[in-house]
Amino acid sequence: MSLRSSALQPPFARPPSTVAIRRASDYQADLTGLISETLCQLGVAVRGKSVLLKPNFVEPDPDGVINTHPAVVSAARESFLLLGAREVKVGEGPGHERDTEAILETIRLRDYLGPLSGVFVDLNLDDVAPIALVTHASSLRELYFPKTVLSADFVVSMPKLKTHHWVGATLSLKNMFGIVPGSCYGWPKNALHWAGITQAILDINATVRPDFAIVDGIVGMEGNGPIQGAAKPCGILVMGDDPVAVDATCARVMGLVPERIDYLKKAGGLLGHLSADKIRQLGESVASVRTPFAVLDAFRGLRDKQHGLAAHAATGFSKLNGLNSDGNP
Amino acid sequence: MDGPRDSLGYTAACAVSAQGFAEARCLPLLLSSQNADGGWGYSARARSGTEVTSWALMTLHSVREASCDEAALRGLRWLCQAQLPDGSWPAYVGQSTGCWATSLACLALHLQAQSPAAVARGLAWLVKSWPSEGSLWWQLRTRLLGDSSVVRQDSSLRGWGWTPGAASWVEPTSYALIVLHCVAGESRPADADERVRLAEAMLDDRMCPGGGWNSGNPRVYGVAGVPRVGPTVWALLALRHVDANTRRQSSLDWLEGEYPKAGGAGSLSLAHLCLQAYGRPVPPLEPALWALYERNQFLGNLLAFCWAAIALSGKPIFLALGEAKGVGP
Secondary structure (H helix, E strand, C coil): CCCCHHHHCCCCCCCCEEEEEEEEECCCCCCHHHHHHHHHCCCCCCCCEEEEEECCCCCCCCCCCCCCCCCHHHHHHHHHHHCCEEHHHHECCCCCCCHHHHHHHHHCCCHHHCCCCCCCECCCCCCCHHHHHHHHCCCCCCCEHHHHHHHHHHHHHHHEEEEECCCCEHHHHHHHHHHHHHHHHHHCCHHHHHHHHHHHHHHHHHCCCCCCEEEEEEEECCCCCCCCCCEEEEEEEEEEHHHHHHHHHHHCCCCHHHHHHHHHHHHCCCCCCCCHHHHHEECHHHHCCCCCCCEEHHHHHCHHHHHHHHHHHHCCCEEEEEECCCCCC | CCCCCCCCCHHHHHHHHCCCCCHHHHHHHHHHCCCCCCCCCCCCCCCCCHHHHHHHHHHHCCCHCCHHHHHHHHHHHHHHHCCCCCCCCCCCCCECCCHHHHHHHHHHHHHHHHHHHHHHHHHHHHCCCCCCCCHHHHHHHHHHHCCCCCHHHHHCCCCCCCCCCCCCHHHHHHHHHHHHHHCHHCCCCCCCHHHHHHHHHHHHHHHCCCCCCCCCCCCCCCCEEECCCCHHHHHHHCCCCCCCCCCHHHHHHHHHHHHHHHHHHHHHHHHHHHHHHCCCCCCCCHHHHHHHHHHHHHHHHHHHHHHHHHHHHHHCHHHCCCCCCCCCC
């Protein structure tokens, strides 16, 4: 796939990015303390602003493997409120399941957030407005976006740390697919696939620039993600104000080379920093939390063999169900 | 005194009234949510859209109360005005291309015996609207790049997509089949039969291995897809004129097992409606709807209220023609 380079102007310009990796052993940990402390360290300023949290809620999944865990969403909401945000809403437009209420009930979001009315917005059914895309990486010239997203002062992408059977890994950039309204594009939002997944990811993120990313890597998903993979406990939250740098850091933690993930590589020239030497780590180092993820054979080429094999030996990985976790030749 | 009100403005006292759920909640909300332009949005005060307006009209027709007549008339006027010159309907007025909602608009107009010319033009567009897979370009690309082993399905069997230029999916294919089964006579395009035959075969091909349907990928990377309530309901309703087979029987069995677990009002109502249409015994819907309403007010989703009212009416008018074939309990 080639991008129309002339369509990607202007290139981004920003100083080196900071990405925080925090350990959290499970969802009962003090996640609010962890997130609010990190937001302060990173100098996040949201006083008086409206904040929209965009988690990754895909399907009903009582096991907590597919979706961003509601404990993380709730902790993020509390943290932004503690920082003085005027309001903090949670919005998602699931890609396959039309019954968003069924997803929220299964993951018990209400138990964590309280009454959902006025807090949660189904982005699939929100009012929409047409927006000309800032870049033309895909064949799309405009997309309809939910007004809740367009009117938010501060958008936070909150994905789950997962492999993905079409693009290798789904992190904060890919998570933004969920803001595209099903009411206009259907379930799934297949028009984006036909326009090119990589290209659509770039166009969406270049147009609706997420201000911050918080990745739920406490329990991730490896193998045939984003729905049918296996649980992968990693015990981390990854946060930062450069979603490309956050995703690159996550990929490295997963034992993948971010420069080999097509959309991340291209986002590195357009939206944020990809190179490790342009990313300052806060908290844990990548090496200390690296946890190689099993990937489908089609994505073996994404694996960082140099680092992955060492970790593989340490964790006793084995090949499972046609998935490749060990960088076989 | 009325006491505290829920997020949709109703008092708790109403909940214990002798009225049924449809009369106490669905109809008042529907009538009070109609926009000044005559259409309905996905939630109260939201912009009018084709899908919701079509379902609102079918709901009003199902309950057949005289108080609804004026609202229905205004809704029909909105729907007719929203039709594009090529005969299709967009998701929202202002969009220049038609979409899956065309099937629902035709269905709503046809069932109210309104605007046969508009219905005929809509169906003509529908029958000429082909999905992108299986096209000449697609065949050439597949030949050059090799057959994908990611999804195993027969792409020569084509139904309908959510939007033009995308692939066939279960729900839009089912909507189109339902309306094409309902409409006879001059409004039905001459070449509809071949599309119906192909689409019915496509739905059979896309059934998940253990029964039921998801959005349209029954198997990805060799792993069986997980069925979902919504697509399963629509596919079963679309295929109910076709002779039953054991796989369809297993889909009904699956749906019957899911019904008590449905976490959302939309899924619950649709499952009830479908099981009833196939003559399966089904527990009362009303208590479960009240319980869900008390928790989340259906997230304010007007579509869920419509489906609840239609299911409670016991008169799913869009299934008025013919009985399901040979798949009883």
